[in-house]
Amino acid sequence: MSFNVWSRRRFLLGVATGTAALATGRLLADATSTTILEPVHGAVLNRRHGRQTDKGLEIEVLGVAPEDQAVIVNGQAAQRQGALYRAKVILAEHENEIVASSRGPRGHQEHRIKVIWDRNSRPRYRFSIDDNSFFLRDIAQHQYASLFDCWYLAMLRDLHKKYGTKFVLNIYYTTGDDFNLTQFPDRYKGEWADNADWLKLAFHAWADKPDRPYQHASPQQLAADFDRVAEQILRFAGEATYSPPTVIHWGMVLPASLSVLKERGVRVLSGYFTQIGGVWDVNYHLDPSRSAYLSRHDAWMDFESGIVFSRVDIVCNNTPVDQIVPTLAPLMDDPNTAEIMDIFTHEQYFWPFYQRYLPDHPQRLETAIRWLTEQGYEPVFYHEGFLGVPV
Known part of the structure; x- marks a missing residue:
């Protein structure tokens, strides 16, 4: 599945992915600000939400940003497809900050959230x-x-x-x-x-x-x-x-x-x-x-x-x-x-x-x-x- 199709499908199935609270028009129209959609601020994440490595939990960050701006997520360049972006980050602490930033004709934009890594989680x-x-x-x-x-x-x-x-x-x-x-x-x-x-x-x-x-x-x-x-x-x-x-x-x-x-x-x-x-x-x-x-x-x-x-x-x-x-x-x-x-x-x-x-x-x-x-x-x-x- 291409990134564009995958991303749009994931958003439209927002009830399952946690993005349903955000307005459809805001997401699928041209983005005017750099926003992290997933995970949400306050998310509690465990081994089921990513890939556990010796460095921590690798998860995917999904968001939107103006199409004419490159996006950096926790220091890594994000992949872009239209207004959508995604990037992989490593959660290494119990409490982790995720920062998505962009710079372009619209100037510098930034969105910060915090999530929890339930590192010792078990059923x-x-x-x-x-x-x-x-x-x-x-x-x-x-x-x-x-x-x-x-x-x-x-x-x-x-x-x-x-x-x-x-x-x-x-x-x-x-x-x-x-x-x-x-x-x-x-x-x-x-x-x-x-x-x-x-x-x-x-x-x-x-x-x-x-x-x-x-x-x-x-x-x-x-x-x-x-x-x-x-x-x-x-x-x-x-x-x-x-x-x-x-x-x-x-x-x-x-x-x-x-x-x-x-x-x-x-x-x-x-x-x-x-x-x-x-x-x-x-x-x-x-x-x-x-x-x-x-x-x-x-x-x-x-x-x-x-x-x-x-x-x-x-x-x-x-x-x-x-x-x-x-x-x-x-x-x-x-x-x-x-x-x-x-x-x-x-x-x-x-x-x-x-x-x-x-x-x-x-x-x-x-x-x-x-x-x-x-x-x-x-x-x-x-x-x-x-x-x-x-x-």
Whole structure:
């Protein structure tokens, strides 16, 4: 395929390549500025996106520039075909700058972006469970001899023993009625510590209701709720069990609240990055172009906040057992979604007293975990290293 045909086809299939957010007319008309189209600023790139060498990851940069100007990308002359250009660059660091510059009758032009090289990347999955409070109330009310006399934790431990799965349980301060975290005893602290290599607790919200509690809440309100939950986790479960959260209830916080989360150790935030009624939602208020990008990529780095945003690949309580594998399998065919699986569900659907109880909920989890294990994916915690791997 010629460069011209290849490039135009790649752009027109922008939904797959990440350039869909840019207007068609702007790209296919004569370019008036030097612009990098791929990769995008904040892209998280791994071995699937290029060729790994002893010098680093070799990737291709695609862009547009005025036809009468030569283009240099990170010191190398780019190939030109009309307004389009491409060049190969080596990513040698975790964080890399790509600079495309041109000089001609229009003067000097330059476009700079930064991307992440996930150099130690490997196929991996993380499992996060939201909306936890019922199991804590159950243990506190029954005063079990062991945490794992609670069937919910016993189920998770069985999955860990069978597949090595690691779980982060995102918890509420209160069930909203007769229980809050101050009522949970600290006598299980040693048992929490003994299982901290695979079981973590993290802040989720003050309570299940109201919905979307932090979508428009002040940073101060989020910080206050966060700190009270973290204080209790540390009191009754200890530092080894505590994890920074990766999901805030409903996946929505104000941009001004990102610094509050970063200060408290948050490095990753997961969301759906999906359109509901034509509006991007469960997306932490990211703009449409970044939300669209995340809807078809594993992750995107927000250099301004220092937080990586991750796309949830499956919500088990929303996915029948026979649809688990058909939902996950196609993701392996796309280099932009194949490397990291962000697996997700909600606690309440496990409990028979819940009005939307799912009797097969444990089977949904095991189906997803078993398939991922068979495909060679390893369990990780997102807060360790970069998205679960060493930097």
